Amino acid sequence: MTTAIGIIGGSGLYEIDGFEKAEERVIATPFGEPSDALVGGTLVGREVWFLPRHGRGHRLLPTEINHRANLWALRSVGVRHLICVTAVGSLKEEYHPRDIVLPDQYFDRTSRREHHTFFGGGIVGHVSFAHPVSAGLRAILKESAAAEGATVHDGGTYVNMDGPAFSTRAESETNRKLGFDVIGMTNLPEAKLAREAEIALATLAMITDYDCWKIEEEPVTAEAVMGHLHANVSAAKRIITRSIPQIPAEADWPEHRSLDGAIMTPRSLWPAERVEMLRPMLQRFL
Numbered sequence: 001m002t003t004a005i006g007i008i009g010g011s012g013l014y015e016i017d018g019f020e021k022a023e024e025r026v027i028a029t030p031f032g033e034p035s036d037a038l039v040g041g042t043l044v045g046r047e048v049w050f051l052p053r054h055g056r057g058h059r060l061l062p063t064e065i066n067h068r069a070n071l072w073a074l075r076s077v078g079v080r081h082l083i084c085v086t087a088v089g090s091l092k093e094e095y096h097p098r099d100i101v102l103p104d105q106y107f108d109r110t111s112r113r114e115h116h117t118f119f120g121g122g123i124v125g126h127v128s129f130a131h132p133v134s135a136g137l138r139a140i141l142k143e144s145a146a147a148e149g150a151t152v153h154d155g156g157t158y159v160n161m162d163g164p165a166f167s168t169r170a171e172s173e174t175n176r177k178l179g180f181d182v183i184g185m186t187n188l189p190e191a192k193l194a195r196e197a198e199i200a201l202a203t204l205a206m207i208t209d210y211d212c213w214k215i216e217e218e219p220v221t222a223e224a225v226m227g228h229l230h231a232n233v234s235a236a237k238r239i240i241t242r243s244i245p246q247i248p249a250e251a252d253w254p255e256h257r258s259l260d261g262a263i264m265t266p267r268s269l270w271p272a273e274r275v276e277m278l279r280p281m282l283q284r285f286l
């Protein structure tokens with residue numbers, strides 16, 4: 001079965017143009033409302049669905065984003081490969097604003113963990129998250145970013161804070177000492193939920209600032225972040241457009257079978273109500 005590709009846009013990326021026969025779809029989910037309507041259609045020959053995580057008009061705080069609803073909605077329209085775009089602060093001297101990082105690890109400093117799983121309600125599952133990013137999709141993004149002339153750093157650890165305030169200097173220094181590479185407020189829950197939904201995910205992290213550790217630079221402000229993003233969002237769109245035709249139409253990567261061996265609760269004990277809530281991801285077991 002041919003699958004769809006998802007794109008989650010972050011700060012500064014609220015729409016994607018170029019769709020043939022664009023369609024807007026408002027999706028109600030068992031986990032509540034997604035950030036906004038999905039916009040989908042054919043983009044460079046593939047079915048693609050776009051969702052801005054803060055909503056159009058940037059109305060949602062990082063902690064107000066209903067990641068479960070967002071990932072559920074994308075999975076329900078057949079998304080099996082997902083590209084996330086996120087603005088990040090650099091925690092490394094050699095990672096400069098307007099460079100692109102393709103994270104391959106996350107560190108969780110979030111507090112709303114009960115919202116970051118589809119399991120519960122009588123069905124217990126523990127997916128493997130040692131390698132949280134799809135190597136296949138990351139390789140495609142890397143090649144496209146290089147072909148577009150971007151300065152791209154292949155791999156890095158994204159530390160996810162809650163926000164909305166930026167870090168203190170003490171926190172920023174500590175994050176550096178711990179060896180993290182970039183900091184943001186949104187992408188880790190998406191990676192966790194994508195893994196549970198058997199979606200292969202990779203992230204284009206656009207560096208917008210040096211957070212607040214670099215003495216000779218002004219500490220990060222939202223205004224400075226948006227300034228760099230205005231210049232960089234068109235590069236992200238070009239990288240995505242170049243990547244789409246490289247993404248396989250089938251879902252046959254390891255991430256597409258991440259629920260194998262992950263569910264503790266025997267099928268006979270799964271409550272019918274929870275099965276209904278998780279139908280898009282449990283379909284192959286039913």
Ligand SMILES: CSC[C@H]1O[C@H](OP(=O)(O)O)[C@H](O)[C@@H]1O
Binds near residue numbers: 053
């Ligand atoms: C606008 S500065 C802080 C804001 O930017 C990042 O957004 P996103 O990850 O959606 O691109 C960061 O996570 C904060 O939400």
Ligand SMILES: Nc1ncnc2[nH]cnc12
Binds near residue numbers: 209225
């Ligand atoms: N310095 C920073 N901290 C957290 N999120 C960010 N998004 C962009 N820059 C950031």
